[in-house]
Amino acid sequence: MSLGYLGSYAAVLALFVVGVAIVAGALFANRMLRPTRPTPDKLATYECGVDPVGEGWAQSQVRYYVFTYLYVIFAVDAVFLFPWATVFAAPGFGMTTLVEMFVFLGFIALGILYGWRKRVLTWA
Amino acid sequence: MRTTLLAAADPTLADFGHDPLWISIIKAVVIFIVLMLGVLFGVWFERKLISRMQNRYGPNRAGKFGLLQSVADGLKMGLKEDLMPRTVDKVIYFIAPVVLAVPAFLAFSVVPMGPKVSMFGVETPLQLTDLPVAVLLVLAMASVGVYGIVLAGWGSRSPYAMLGGLRASAQVVSYEIAMGLSFVGVFLYAGTLSTSEIVGAQAGGNEIFGVPMPSWYMITLFPSFVIYVITMLGETNRVPFDLPEGEGELVGGFQTEYSNSLKFAVIMLAEYVNVFVVSAMSITLFMGGWRAPWPISLWDGANSGWWPLLWFFAKMVLVFAFFIWCRASLPRVRYDQLMALGWKILIPVNLAWILLIATAKAFRLTGTDRTLVYALGIVVLVGCALIWWRFDSVMQRRKEEREAQVQAEFEELGAEPAAGGFPVPPLDLPHYHGVARKEVSSGSN
Numbered sequence: 413m414s415l416g417y418l419g420s421y422a423a424v425l426a427l428f429v430v431g432v433a434i435v436a437g438a439l440f441a442n443r444m445l446r447p448t449r450p451t452p453d454k455l456a457t458y459e460c461g462v463d464p465v466g467e468g469w470a471q472s473q474v475r476y477y478v479f480t481y482l483y484v485i486f487a488v489d490a491v492f493l494f495p496w497a498t499v500f501a502a503p504g505f506g507m508t509t510l511v512e513m514f515v516f517l518g519f520i521a522l523g524i525l526y527g528w529r530k531r532v533l534t535w536a
Numbered sequence: 537m538r539t540t541l542l543a544a545a546d547p548t549l550a551d552f553g554h555d556p557l558w559i560s561i562i563k564a565v566v567i568f569i570v571l572m573l574g575v576l577f578g579v580w581f582e583r584k585l586i587s588r589m590q591n592r593y594g595p596n597r598a599g600k601f602g603l604l605q606s607v608a609d610g611l612k613m614g615l616k617e618d619l620m621p622r623t624v625d626k627v628i629y630f631i632a633p634v635v636l637a638v639p640a641f642l643a644f645s646v647v648p649m650g651p652k653v654s655m656f657g658v659e660t661p662l663q664l665t666d667l668p669v670a671v672l673l674v675l676a677m678a679s680v681g682v683y684g685i686v687l688a689g690w691g692s693r694s695p696y697a698m699l700g701g702l703r704a705s706a707q708v709v710s711y712e713i714a715m716g717l718s719f720v721g722v723f724l725y726a727g728t729l730s731t732s733e734i735v736g737a738q739a740g741g742n743e744i745f746g747v748p749m750p751s752w753y754m755i756t757l758f759p760s761f762v763i764y765v766i767t768m769l770g771e772t773n774r775v776p777f778d779l780p781e782g783e784g785e786l787v788g789g790f791q792t793e794y795s796n797s798l799k800f801a802v803i804m805l806a807e808y809v810n811v812f813v814v815s816a817m818s819i820t821l822f823m824g825g826w827r828a829p830w831p832i833s834l835w836d837g838a839n840s841g842w843w844p845l846l847w848f849f850a851k852m853v854l855v856f857a858f859f860i861w862c863r864a865s866l867p868r869v870r871y872d873q874l875m876a877l878g879w880k881i882l883i884p885v886n887l888a889w890i891l892l893i894a895t896a897k898a899f900r901l902t903g904t905d906r907t908l909v910y911a912l913g914i915v916v917l918v919g920c921a922l923i924w925w926r927f928d929s930v931m932q933r934r935k936e937e938r939e940a941q942v943q944a945e946f947e948e949l950g951a952e953p954a955a956g957g958f959p960v961p962p963l964d965l966p967h968y969h970g971v972a973r974k975e976v977s978s979g980s981n
Contacts (some may be wrong), residue, residue, distance in 0.1 A: 414828060419552070420553040420665045420666060421665070421667065422553070422665075423552075423555070423563070423645060423664050423665035424642060424646075424665055424673070424850070425857050426560045426561055426564045427644075427664060428638065428642055430564045430565060430568055435637055435802065438802075439802075440796060441614070442618065442797075442798040445668070446616065446798075446921055447614060447617050448618070449617060450619070454619050457693065457793060458694065459696055459792070460696060460787050470639070472698065472702055476705075476814060479706050479709065479710070482879075483709040483710070483713065486713040486883065487709075490713060490716035490717055491672070491716075492891070494671075494672060494719075494720065494723055497720050497723035498728055500727075500894065500897070501727055501901065504725070505655040507908060507909075510894055510898045510912075514891060515580075516914065517887055517890075517891060520887070521884070524879070524883065524884070533876070533880060535871060535872030535875050
């Protein structure tokens with residue numbers, strides 16, 4: 413099978429299909445084999461063992477939301493670093509590339525320092 | 537100076553994508569079966585080893601040495617009644633374990649397990665596939681797995697599950713950044729993101745005065761390796777970073793509402809496959825991949841044929857045993873400590889380390905202006921020292937301020953206990969005469 417560039421991805425797709433098939437098959441077999449005798453008590457949310465009170469969704473801190481922003485910034489930063497790291501040693505790059513990355517990481521570091529200063533990175 | 541030990545059997549990126557479809561399917565199914573069996577006996581191995589570390593026997597009833605214990609547990613979970621609580625979001629609740637499990641398996645498709653071998657007459661590498669961005673695929677799959685965690689917590693409609701899900705995702709994304717950054721050193725040295733070529737790049741070390749130097753990146757890039765080991769524990773929510781399941785705080789975390797059924801089994805499966813994936817990545821990127829370790833590598837046939845599967849398996853067992861060792865010996869860290877370690881130590885240290893090795897590498901490249909490198913190095917060093925000094929003095933000032941404040945409050949409360957706003961009993965009650973005199977005699981003893 414020769415699909416050129418995408419040929420390598422076909423195998424990933426094959427594994428994906430096998431994975432979905434096996435998981436779906438297992439859940440289907442489970443559905444066929446298991447008993448189902450529900451009672452109101454069984455269908456109550458477990459939470460911590462005592463009877464649940466009020467709405468199921470709890471309020472949570474906005475900080476998690478800020479974290480996902482920070483994550484997006486730094487994940488993108490890391491993704492920019494990867495191609496840089498692979499071509500860095502190639503002829504024709506060298507010093508200029510290095511200085512550019514210093515500048516880029518300087519900006520990113522400024523970001524984390526700003527978050528730090530704004531007390532995003534404190535957990536009480 | 538670089539001794540090329542690359543044999544003809546060593547796969548490169550060009551060797552992938554030519555397999556007949558049936559070979560790909562055989563490899564995919566074998567990977568699946570091996571991972572499933574790996575989880576079953578990995579759980580057994582973990583329970584047995586941790587028992588021995590804690591001076592007890594562990595499972596020893598089902599089968600010889602309790603070997604069939606996990607098989608029995610798996611069968612039981614498959615045949616149990618499945619409870620879906622009334623309030624859950626049914627679709628999300630059902631999808632979440634699948635979203636957790638499938639990417640975990642997918643990440644294993646780029647793990648190199650051996651050189652090219654003859655499989656049913658077809659010359660093919662012992663690796664399902666390789667991509668120009670193979671390591672990125674692993675990181676991407678880890679990110680998709682986070683969706684499974686968040687959705688499991690969200691769909692459960694239970695406060696504990698929801699908090700556990702958010703906490704787990706915050707932890708995983710924080711450690712994923714440090715993990716991705718610890719790979720950059722490897723890419724700098726190997727010059728590629730393809731897993732098979734990274735293994736190839738660790739094949740032969742330089743020789744200094746005829747003495748072969750170690751070629752595994754765990755030695756040449758030791759700081760990256762240490763950071764990776766910490767992040768791989770954090771990324772898979774293992775002890776000492778197993779806060780998402782912190783029993784005392786969050787019951788079972790995001791999986792609280794998944795009662796002991798097949799869906800729970802799928803979540804556990806995903807967790808263990810994730811452990812295997814990060815172990816395999818540590819081997820591929822830092823420990824020479826499927827190549828034999830030093831004393832064995834003196835034997836010429838060690839890195840050819842099917843033998844490398846054995847070395848790879850042995851390394852997997854060792855890394856997994858390290859996970860268990862950590863679990864047996866380390867206490868769980870506090871949440872603020874965990875996040876502070878990730879954001880304030882691992883990420884800045886990692887960035888600094890990347891710049892350091894990049895500069896060192898630029899220095900070694902011929903034809904570069906060395907004075908510029910020196911100047912940059914001095915600027916960075918002075919900058920780091922300045923930042924550290926600034927932070928240190930600010931911290932010190934804050935600490936002193938806090939201490940003074942606490943002391944002032946203490947003095948105020950000592951004079952008038954109710955001044956703090958809380959209705960506290962007076963500390964100088966007339967009937968209390970100190971510990972020396974007993975108010976009520978306690979009999980003859």
